[in-house]
Amino acid sequence: MGAVTSSMAAKFAFFPPNPPSYAVAAGESASRMRITDVAERENVDVLKLATKRGTQIVAVYMKNPAASLTVLYSHGNAADLGQMYELFSELRIHLRVNLMGYDYSGYGQSTGKPSEQNTYADIEAAYRCLRETYGVREEDVILYGQSVGSGPTLDLASRLPRLRAVVLHSPILSGLRVMYPVKRTYWFDIYKNIDKIPLVECPVLVIHGTADDVVDCSHGKELWELCKEKYEPLWIKGGNHCDLELYPEYIKHLKKFISAIDKLGHLRNGSGLSSDLSENPRSSTDCRDKPRPSTDQRERSRPSIDQRERSRPSTDQREKPRASTDRREKSRASSESREKGRKSVDHPEKANNSTDPPEKARNSIDRFGDMMRSVGLCNIDCFKPTGAGGV
Template sequence: MGNVTSGVAAKFAFFPPDPPTYDVRQDEDGRLAMRGITPDMNMNVHLLDTKGGNKIVANFWRHPMARFTLLYSHGNAADLGQMHELFVELRAHLRVNIMSYDYSGYGGSSGKPSELNTYYDIEAVYNCLKKEYGMKQEDLIVYGQSVGSGPTLHLASRLQRLRGVVLHSAILSGLRVLYPVKMTLWFDIFKNIDKIRRVNCPVLVMHGTNDEVVDWYHGKRLWELSKEKYEPLWVKGGGHCNLETYPDYIKHLRRFINEMERIPVAKPEKELDSKPSLTDESTKHIGCLRLKKKVPGSKKEVDRDSETG
């Protein structure tokens, strides 16, 4: 059984940039800084301990007029150094704080990348937001790009008062990117198709219609399964790695952020504690998802009738 799981993980591989595009140093005043990234007085660098025993790098980008904070989980083949320019643009255009982080084994974060570690990573980042910045769920929007949709939906499915979720070129599950399976199998990874049903806040889905890495159907199905659907953005002609180059990308995001300011939040149910435990049964500069195997064909080979997996 373990061999099957590791086989799926091997095909659905992680690709951290090698070498990393930055490193972390401590300045004379004791503050952490990132060598390789232009200094920003409104950016704080953190080294966070995870339940997996790793130390991960996280950056908090502050906007003086921000109402919300965007917790951004990036794509597979990127680290924070490569995402720097995008975060600067998003902070300026959306007027939000941004909390970004590198998964275990990416950039200046220690350890090895794995599905389980990405869950530990985002939990550590969320706990930092609560402890260091007094962040409330009601003021948090979680954003997952490509593989980052896995940890994003892991967290969103467990927090009941989030303001919103953004899924950018997201996946239904790891196995579904590789093969046209008709049900969720126990050894699958990043089972987003199941977790999206437990998200109780508005969900914005953005996907390119010409995505050759993660078929557009993944985004469409995630949107269909969302409880609180926000108007999706289907970028005509968009691929897997270039949605942010289309004008509609930032316009649609800005509209979503503005509308989130006007809606009430969900009633509280269960709060994630300060040291969360996993509840899964198993468990321009945009980094793209890369796979070791490419599925022949596209839309017609993905199961259209899958409701539970």
């Protein structure tokens, strides 16, 4: 039965770039390696890691001397380390984290063939390297899973009770649920994230595009609803499956999340955050910010610790109340001033409704737009079975 499941997983989920976008070559010293066809960076280690299933995967560890947290990133389909390298480097800098990325078995220069079980062994090997080679503690690790990468991410997260946090980027409920609206879990399904997410003890951030035509946004929303420790999600208006990094709110929300998780780390008690932060699981774990204006939270929300942070926009859902407040405050002003104020407040909303995300991305201080346009990180048919036209 296990062999049948692995065979189905290979047909439904995995599309490694062919040929790989990079090679591994000797570095300046005999003990070091480097990835070809990318700009060389300081504080980057290229590694080959043995997995318990007999494959050898390639990983990169990017160190940030100012970091206290480490991100373990599991990428999506039709991508490998060569294509993800620049994004990893940008995230390391702007999030102030150490970052390890790795290629699944059969991806890039990793040996073996892709399978669901191999990806579980792959992420375990990468995590073991962080612990044993770099001395990273479990409570200082943030697991980041993109698309198919949400599978190994949640599998490992469900077994690490002291994990700091999880980020789910365009995640799936399960492989079968991407293609069919099934209401139950079948034995032959793969990446049963819907069954594993309730076992995750740490805060979870979900990021999903509202116009995702590969993995519907409902997947991200249902996973968020099932989280024990919910952090304010980011639903990117107009965002598709492979372009969320182009939107300025993507990196802004990630930075806010990392900052909150970093500052609240000392409040952790056992496997969870302190009790006063977890009483209302729908509210943000960032206690500095005003909770999301949903009807089931407004009456129960706690006062913000830092009043100055209340006005800072986070997601599109918080723009409208703020705009309303600004209009009342400016009601006594001249019509010209009132119009200027309205345009200033409405600008983020207009940006999210833009039909040209790459143009918007050029204004991002993090330069994700220019970098991401140079590579294609996902096969749009990545979840179709081979009989439906995708491999």
